[in-house]
Structures are given as structure tokens and as C-alpha cells.
Amino acid sequence: MKLSTGYVRASGYAHKVRRVLFALTRGKVEPKEVVRAAGELNQRIFEKLQELSVEKSDVVRITVPFKIEDGRIAWDYENLHVEVYRKSEEEKLAKAMEEVEEREKQLEERIKELEDVAVRLKALSEELIEKLERLKEEHTSLKLRAEE
Structure with a gap:
């Protein structure tokens, strides 16, 4: 390597x-x-x-x-x-490096933003699954009561 x-x-x-x-x-x-x-x-x-x-x-x-x-x-x-x-x-290369450093910083900020969104999406997804499960349980219990 x-x-x-x-x-x-x-x-x-x-x-x-x-x-x-x-x-x-x-x-x-x-x-x-x-x-x-x-x-x-x-x-x-x-x-x-x-x-x-x-x-x-x-x-x-x-x-x-x-x-x-x-x-x-x-x-x-x-x-x-x-x-x-x-x-x-190499003044030109040094200037280019400043740009590279700034872009790396911006990239890291964007990655952090996306990670935060991913965490929120995961939480929302889990909440949605929970609500769907509750709805299924309620539906099943209604069905069973109607059959009685």
C-alpha cells in the first residue's frame, strides 16, 4: 500500500x-x-x-x-x-492551495449537513414504521371485533 x-x-x-x-x-x-x-x-x-x-x-x-x-x-x-x-x-500554486483548502472546508461542512439530515431521516423513518405498526395493530383488532 x-x-x-x-x-x-x-x-x-x-x-x-x-x-x-x-x-x-x-x-x-x-x-x-x-x-x-x-x-x-x-x-x-x-x-x-x-x-x-x-x-x-x-x-x-x-x-x-x-x-x-x-x-x-x-x-x-x-x-x-x-x-x-x-x-x-510558486505563488500561483500557493494561491491554488488556498482555494483547495477552502473547498475542502466547504466539503466537510456539506458532509456534516448531510450526515445531520441522514440522522433526522433515520429517526423519521423509525417513527413512521412505529406508526404503521400501530395502525396495523388497530386495524387487526377492529377486524377481529367486527368478526365477533
Whole structure:
């Protein structure tokens, strides 16, 4: 398997690594292991970003292969790759990242709205089923009384 953050500001790489890793390993490893492995990888990435003199406002794209062995995530650090796009050199890309971040925020808000609607719909559905069952019971009891 391979973790890839896509383009992300250097200041937000750790959060993105955690989110992507949770998505990639859902149902395959325990959440506690994901947190441990993400922390370990983020420390390695942090050191690499310092070596490369990456600024918080620069844009990075991180890829690293990994395996799941006995319920643990094992990183292939030999193939850890960090691409750096410096804000000072790539103003256009930095501006695009601002747009991407804003759209991600809007998407998360929309997803939350839809989740709330889904919860309300489920409650309404359950209420409707309850009322239908009561109606069926009342109808059956009326039928039985009429037959007496």
C-alpha cells in the first residue's frame, strides 16, 4: 500500500497524513495503531522538512509505501518521497492551495449537513414504521371485533 497526501501546505501535513492513513487502513488495523504509526511517520517527515528548509507556507506532497504486518503498520522509509513547492517560487500554486483548502472546508461542512439530515431521516423513518405498526395493530383488532 502507499500513502499519498496530495498537495498540502507544510503546516498541515501531519493532519493530512493522519486522515489519509485512517482512510487507507479502516477496518484493517486498530485506530490506536493508526495513531501510533502516523505519529512515527510525522516525526520522520518533520525531520526531512527541516533538512530541506521547508517553510510552513510551502506546499508539499508526501508519498511513502507501507505494509500491514500482524496488525502493525510498517513504513518503507527508504522510499519516503517529499516533493516541495516553495511559496516564494510558486505563488500561483500557493494561491491554488488556498482555494483547495477552502473547498475542502466547504466539503466537510456539506458532509456534516448531510450526515445531520441522514440522522433526522433515520429517526423519521423509525417513527413512521412505529406508526404503521400501530395502525396495523388497530386495524387487526377492529377486524377481529367486527368478526365477533
